[in-house]
Amino acid sequence: MNRARALQSLAALAQATRLEAFRVLVQAGPEGLAAGDLAARLDITPPALSFHLRGLAHARLIQARQQGRFIYYSADYDAMQSLVDFLTENCCGGAACLRPQAGSRRANRRRLA
Amino acid sequence: MNRARALQSLAALAQATRLEAFRVLVQAGPEGLAAGDLAARLDITPPALSFHLRGLAHARLIQARQQGRFIYYSADYDAMQSLVDFLTENCCGGAACLRPQAGSRRANRRRLA
């Protein structure tokens, strides 16, 4: 995760419709949801949803996969984790902190195992 | 943390100057930095900095304290943590996940102690 990608991710999440869409997908699990279902759930027009999903996908916070004539979108958990790590990086100037030094995802996986 | 405040925080971070200012403050530790030092470090005009710090402060990601004729800004670590928790909330539909279920900050503190 670098500055530019973090910025892109944050910008993608910094809008009501996209934030809600992302949260619905995060909570929906790896299978995700079809675009139409999301549009219904968020109560927005298909073009508006498409516009916003594009932003999330471009930031790699979500992924799309076509299945029949539906397109399923799902959250990219790794990307979300990378963003969180970026934000907490070198927190507090290296001093003791609420959260352990955010390192690589690998390190966190090990820590949590 | 609720949707509206998360959105406000994300919007505050979703801009190059503000993200960089926030990161500098996160890494500067609790004492923070005077506005002028930040402006110099970010190479922007004082009004531009003021405009952006206002956004971060309004989202409560940073705090200001006056000291003599300087105003020191510092990161609010709790606010940052709350945002992170909000993003990972109910991740993966409750299934096993990269990160343990994000609960209250209290719970995380206990977990990390």
Next chain:
DNA sequence: TCGACAATTAAACAATTATTTAAATATTTG
């Protein structure tokens, strides 16, 4: 209290971002 410095506020302008309606693409089913 005057002059200098630190920072903010105001106002005008520039740039970016979101929403809408209409048209297009792709996929399934009859």
Next chain:
DNA sequence: CAAATATTTAAATAATTGTTTAATTGTCGA
């Protein structure tokens, strides 16, 4: 292959956000 459905793309408009220059507020030290 034609009709129907799911979704995207395009184009126009509306709304929001960032930048700049100039003026203002507040604090310190001579």
